[in-house]
Amino acid sequence: MKLTQPIRLTMVGGGSWATALVKILSENNVSVKWWLRKASDAEHIRKFGHNPSYLSDVQINTRKVKVCTKIRESFKDSDYVILAVPAAFISDALRGLKPDHFTGKSVVSAIKGMVPEANQLVTDWVSEHYNVPNERMSVIAGPCHAEEVALEKQSYLTIASQDTDRAEDVANLLRCRFVQATPVDDIYGIEYSAVMKNIIALACGITRGLGYGDNFQAVLVSNAMQEIKRFVDAIYPKHRDLSGSAYLGDLLVTAYSPFSRNRTFGTLIGRGYTIQSAQAEMNMIAEGYYAVKSIYEINQQFGVDMPITEAVYKILYEKAAPTGAMNVLKEVLT
Ligand SMILES: NC(=O)c1ccc[n+]([C@@H]2O[C@H](COP(=O)([O-])OP(=O)(O)OC[C@H]3O[C@@H](n4cnc5c(N)ncnc54)[C@H](O)[C@@H]3O)[C@@H](O)[C@H]2O)c1
Ligand SMILES: O=P(O)(O)OC[C@H](O)CO
Numbered sequence: 001m002k003l004t005q006p007i008r009l010t011m012v013g014g015g016s017w018a019t020a021l022v023k024i025l026s027e028n029n030v031s032v033k034w035w036l037r038k039a040s041d042a043e044h045i046r047k048f049g050h051n052p053s054y055l056s057d058v059q060i061n062t063r064k065v066k067v068c069t070k071i072r073e074s075f076k077d078s079d080y081v082i083l084a085v086p087a088a089f090i091s092d093a094l095r096g097l098k099p100d101h102f103t104g105k106s107v108v109s110a111i112k113g114m115v116p117e118a119n120q121l122v123t124d125w126v127s128e129h130y131n132v133p134n135e136r137m138s139v140i141a142g143p144c145h146a147e148e149v150a151l152e153k154q155s156y157l158t159i160a161s162q163d164t165d166r167a168e169d170v171a172n173l174l175r176c177r178f179v180q181a182t183p184v185d186d187i188y189g190i191e192y193s194a195v196m197k198n199i200i201a202l203a204c205g206i207t208r209g210l211g212y213g214d215n216f217q218a219v220l221v222s223n224a225m226q227e228i229k230r231f232v233d234a235i236y237p238k239h240r241d242l243s244g245s246a247y248l249g250d251l252l253v254t255a256y257s258p259f260s261r262n263r264t265f266g267t268l269i270g271r272g273y274t275i276q277s278a279q280a281e282m283n284m285i286a287e288g289y290y291a292v293k294s295i296y297e298i299n300q301q302f303g304v305d306m307p308i309t310e311a312v313y314k315i316l317y318e319k320a321a322p323t324g325a326m327n328v329l330k331e332v333l334t
């Protein structure tokens with residue numbers, strides 16, 4: 001359906017995904033107030049129509065997109081807010097806002113991570129801190145790398161909300177020449193799966209870095225799908241088909257694509273980089289680094305069998321040697 005009324009939307013985040021989403025939204029009748037943390041990036045976009053730090057080839061339509069570094073100002077008069085910063089920085093990004101600033105807005109999380117200090121999904125955290133009712137929240141999921149959006153490669157998004165009419169409204173903002181978007185209702189299942197695929201991508205990267213091959217990775221990814229199913233079904237039981245693209249598809253793109261931040265970070269760890277040096281090597285954030293701690297800790301209550309998550313946790317948080325942790329893991333995969 002074509003959008004006849006211009007939609008007013010706030011984009012929160014200055015990274016690759018926010019930049020790609022701004023590009024997609026500019027294909028439609030959406031006017032965007034784009035909040036970025038770095039004043040120098042905002043100024044560069046205003047002057048030259050490009051984000052100098054991420055996806056700098058993407059042309060920003062500055063008639064439709066107004067950049068801004070004051071979060072309160074960016075929230076004024078918008079109908080939708082899309083959150084697209086790494087989960088570890090969400091609290092910083094929204095500092096200064098009160099529940100009133102969210103009144104009446106549809107809040108969309110494009111984040112695939114856990115809020116580390118709270119061990120919470122982003123939708124739960126936002127709902128708790130800003131009194132946003134669950135039915136006004138949705139998430140953007142699906143196998144979609146910002147770098148391919150920049151190149152206008154055909155991509156698919158899944159929009160999940162408890163309110164499927166709302167999911168359809170959000171999907172409608174994002175459908176364009178090169179993006180299809182499908183509304184669904186499994187918001188928690190999809191949010192947890194999106195968080196967990198990042199942990200699996202770390203494991204894929206680590207084993208790549210250690211010299212394991214395609215045969216092993218295929219087994220790792222198949223076992224990972226079962227691990228994700230066990231965890232998601234335990235934490236949020238619901239009939240769901242995990243072979244769909246928001247679950248299996250997202251796992252595959254992250255596990256196999258050279259664009260993947262999590263796989264790249266894992267590969268550096270497998271090659272012997274320290275966590276600090278791997279982080280310094282990348283201008284981008286690997287959400288899985290934070291997520292593995294949250295999921296590991298949450299699972300202490302559930303006791304789900306999660307050997308891949310445990311191996312990654314031990315490497316990143318208990319200083320286990322990657323070789324030894326993967327030697328243990330390889331014995332339990334089937
Ligand atoms: N990049 C993708 O292809 C893609 C696709 C789907 C979902 N996502 C999700 O989108 C979210 C944002 O990821 P991204 O890929 O745009 O990030 P990115 O790695 O490209 O960019 C890093 C972002 O973190 C911000 N940042 C870095 N250090 C910070 C600090 N100390 N305080 C506050 N902010 C800081 C930067 O300003 C920038 O916005 C993540 O949850 C990611 O999983 C990304
Ligand atoms: O593949 P990553 O680690 O860059 O994560 C990005 C997105 O979640 C892919 O859908």
